[in-house]
Amino acid sequence: MKYICFHCFLLPLLIWANSIVAQDTAKNFNNIEFTFSEISGIGFEKGVTRRDPSDVIKVGQTYYVYYTKIPDAQPKYWGAGYWGASVWGAKSEDEGFTWKELGQMLDVGESGQWDAQAVFTPNILVADKKYYLYYTGVKPTPGNADGEFENNNISDITAIGVAVADSPEGPFKRIDRAPILKVSVEPEKFDSYRVDDAALLYRNGLYWLYYKGRSLLGGQGGPAHTAMGVAYSSYPEGPYTKFRDAILDRSHEVMIWPHSTGVAAFASLSETFEYAPDGIDFMSNKLNAKVSKRAVAPGAFRPDLTNPVVVGEGLKWGISMIPNKHECYLVRFELTSTQK
Helix, strand or coil, rough: CCCCHHHHHHHHHHHHHHHHHHHHHHHCCEEEECCCCCCCCCCCCCCCCECCCCEEEEECCCEEEEEEECCCCCCCCCCCCCCCEEEEEEEECCCCCEEEEEEECCCCCCCCCCCCEEEEEEEEEEEEEEEEEEEECCCCCEEEEEECCCCCCCCCEEEEEEEEEECCCCCCEEEECCCCCCCCCCCCCCCCEEEEEEEEECCEEEEEEHHHHHHHHHHHHHHHHEEEEEEEECCCCCEECCCCCCEEEEECCEEEEEEECEEEEEECCCCEEEEEECCCCCCCCCCCEEEEEEEEEEEECCCHCCCCCEECCCCCCCEEEECCCCCCCCEEEEEECCCC
């Protein structure tokens, strides 16, 4: 009697099915572009920087977004979040065209802590009726005589922390003084200098934390050396276990979302949409679906962040930023078909 090797039969079938999905996704993304609209409430404001918007969530009939804010313009630093930034939030009742600023959601950590210098690049997740706010933190440069931040590409490493609230409007409280994701200790690792820009997804019974990383070996080369990684946990607050390697290169600002039965991403440096049927293997399924005008540091409207899904509806709109020297501001984007 002959036995059928189901593994041998199913594996090629799965590979074929994933390939078909990836091809269909490529056709879809090759025919869309970003279009942008000015917004009120958190748009341009003289002397103020708003940047790095989170994904957008909907609670009841209200939309929420979180972002990096620097209340006082600092021309010397070009509006970068490393200098005095904190996390703020806003809400909208009309799908993101008009916003009301809610105030500060999270301030810097206590003196001496890993996030005492600045907190920035937030993102959001809802689980068990609680709101988890993920953020990047950095401390003043170790050994600096004036206690200042140098951004010296050697010792000024970042980490990712999380705070929690019972309401999307806060107050948010740190779960722990320690970060939930740190840089790798091996200098050659892609994330030995930076871990930043958390983006969350609930998939296959786990919380997936996508993030951007940069190596100490490439730190002085700037954002061009940034790649995307992912870590997993059974709980939104961690502990998180990193996947061993980078999963997508040239992705300085991380934006991911569930698309079909896989995960899509926008790689900002290459200005391309990418797709991984398994949520990991972006490299083998390179779509390279390039856009002519990219969204900068975008956050997507993500219904799945409040109600996890198996099959994603894809990306429709979100909030991104306009780099404007030291007065960056936020705008709304939509995806528009270029087919006629």
